[in-house]
Amino acid sequence: MNRPASLPFDTRPTSTRPVDTLITNAHVVVDRDAEYPGGWIALAGGRVAAVGHSHQAPPPAGRTIDAGGRLVTPGLVNTHHHMYQNLTRAYGPAINGSLFDWLTTLYPLWAGLDEENVYLSTYVGIVELLMGGCTTSSDHLYVHPRPGLIDAQVTASTELGFRFMATRGSMTRSVADGGLPPESVVQDHDTIMADAERLVGAHHDPAPGAMTRIALAPCSPFSVSEEIMVSSAEFAEKHDVRLHSHLAEDHDEDTYCLETYGCRPVEYFERVGWASDRAWVAHFIYPSDDEVARLASAGVGAAQCPSSNMMIGQGSMDAMRMRSMGLTVGLGxxxxASTDSASLWMETRNALLLGRLRNGPASMRARDALDMATRGSAACLGWDDEIGHLRPGACADLVVWETHPVALAGALVDPVEAWLRTGPSRAWHTLVAGRVLVEDGEPVAAALPEVLRRHRAAAAAMQNLL
Ligand SMILES: [Zn+2]
Incomplete structure (x- = not known):
């Protein structure tokens, strides 16, 4: 499903057919090898209708946005998130432990998840992503102490008009079975698979331009049974949906897999039938070169999460090197509660900084990081036929970026390098399917003040602060 770009790049003179929205006076990054300095982009019916240079006449439009010389890029795509965790952000008792310490401190709090607080955390999480220039996100919700939580997420994303890939996460292996999570947050195999079947039937839209898709996402090798990994892979094949999990995140995971399964994490991943182009994994920090090559040739994608990796302090993937080995790499x-923030602009910048720290200043440019956040991330989600770029026919998901003139002073030559090397940058306008969801730097979500008030109460209850 990691399809190459197949849409023709339309450079013909634009028609005089009116479009819905026209964005003018912009440096438009259409794709990895196509930029329009001083250009314009026209949107119609939720799609990119045309792109042009300043000397080409744009079509008439119902609404025209003067970008004031700002940078326009495809909307950034988020390949790994756990939105519910914004209910326990920067939670003091958990912040200085290892990954396993951090998880075991927070699992008992997360056992309080219900439809109301999942709806609120998803709503807040999506608005935060929109403000950071993200137009499509996956979310990995793997704690299901009560039913209906993915449905609550879809309600929030639909209300906001966001493009969303919900993943039905799962945990089956509690402490009693040699796993990490407590009994209160795991489910049995049949309950999980029945819910997956129900969710795909209720919400998964495989059609072009879909706003909601469902994938399956057993949490990690140390929290699920081998049986659920195998069943999920078979289910994904049968229903043509995608697969997601954490992989090779921590040295403790190597030890766990060797002791429990008698092999390394990637060997286990292959053994349970996941080495396919349906799968993308989070982190992938500690594979051997041979393991990277094997998963790359199988078409597996990987999500680098730079801020989270640095916050947890246990390494990050060598993204540029893995890309050079043929692996699809996106950003998340x-x-x-691990990163405590969710700006894809910041993740893109941190990916650039991490790459250059690791491999030197000639190893990575801003455009490489942008490519990971757009084309790479979209390919991880199997969605790069119509998101992650702005070629005519693509979804009208884009960002007009705002960087304060003080921060930009003196940056005159290269707007893409300036966008990522100066900053902070944030979305001035974010459009999803042609709809303006952030306008003049502010989210248009009318319910946001009330949602934030309820979110504060829900977070206080979860953290036992009431
Ligand atoms: Zn994660």
Whole structure:
């Protein structure tokens, strides 16, 4: 499903057919090898209708936005998140432990998840992503102490008009079975698979231009049974949906897999039938070169989560090197309690900084990081036929970026390098399917003040602060 770009790049003179929205006076990054300095982009019916240079006449439009010389890029795509965790952001008792310490401190709090607080955390999580220039996100919700939580997420994303890939996460292996999570947050195999079947039937839209898709996402090798991994792979094949999990995140995971399964994490991943182009994994920090090559040739994608990796302090993938080995690499912000923030602009910048720190200043440019956040991330989600770029026919998901003139002073030559090397940058306008969801730097979500008030109460209850 990681399809190459197949849409023709239309450079013909534009028609005089009116479009819905025209954005003018912009440096438009259409794709990895196509930029329009001083250009314009026209949107109609939720799609990109045309792109042009300043000397080409744009079509008449119902609404025209003067970008004032700002940078326009495809909307950034988030490949890994746990939005529910914004209910326990920067939670003091958990912040200085290892990954396993951090998880075991927070699992008992997360056992309080219900439809109301999942709806609120998803709503807040999506608005935060929109403000950071993200137009499509996956979310990995793997704690299901009560039913209906993915449905609550879809309600929030639909209300906001966001493009969303919900993943039905799962945990089956509690402490009693040699796993990490407590009994209160795991489910049995049949309950999980029946819910997956129900969710795909209720919400998964495989059609072009879909706003909601469903994928399956057993949490990690140390929290699920081998049986659920095998069943999920078979289910994904049967229903033509995608697969997601954490992989090779931590040295403790190597030890766990060797002791429990008698092999390394990637060997286990292959053994349970996941080495396919349906799968993308989060982190992938500690594979051997041979393991990277094997998963790359199988078409597996990987999500680097730079801020989370640095916050947890246990390494990050060598993204540029893995890309050079043929692996599809996207970016993710990871859960709101490990990174505590969710700006894809910041993840893109941190990917650039990490790459150059690791391999030197000639190893990575801003455009490489942008490519990971757009084309790479969209390919991880199997969605790069119509998101992650702005070629005519693509979904009208884009960002007009705002960087304060003080921060930009003196940056005159290269707007893409300036966008990522100066900053902070944030979305001035974010459009999804042609709809303006952030306008003049502010989210248009009318319910946001009330949602934030309820979210504060829900977070206080979860953290036992009431
Ligand atoms: Zn994660």
């Amino acid at each position: 912000c990871d859960g709101s």
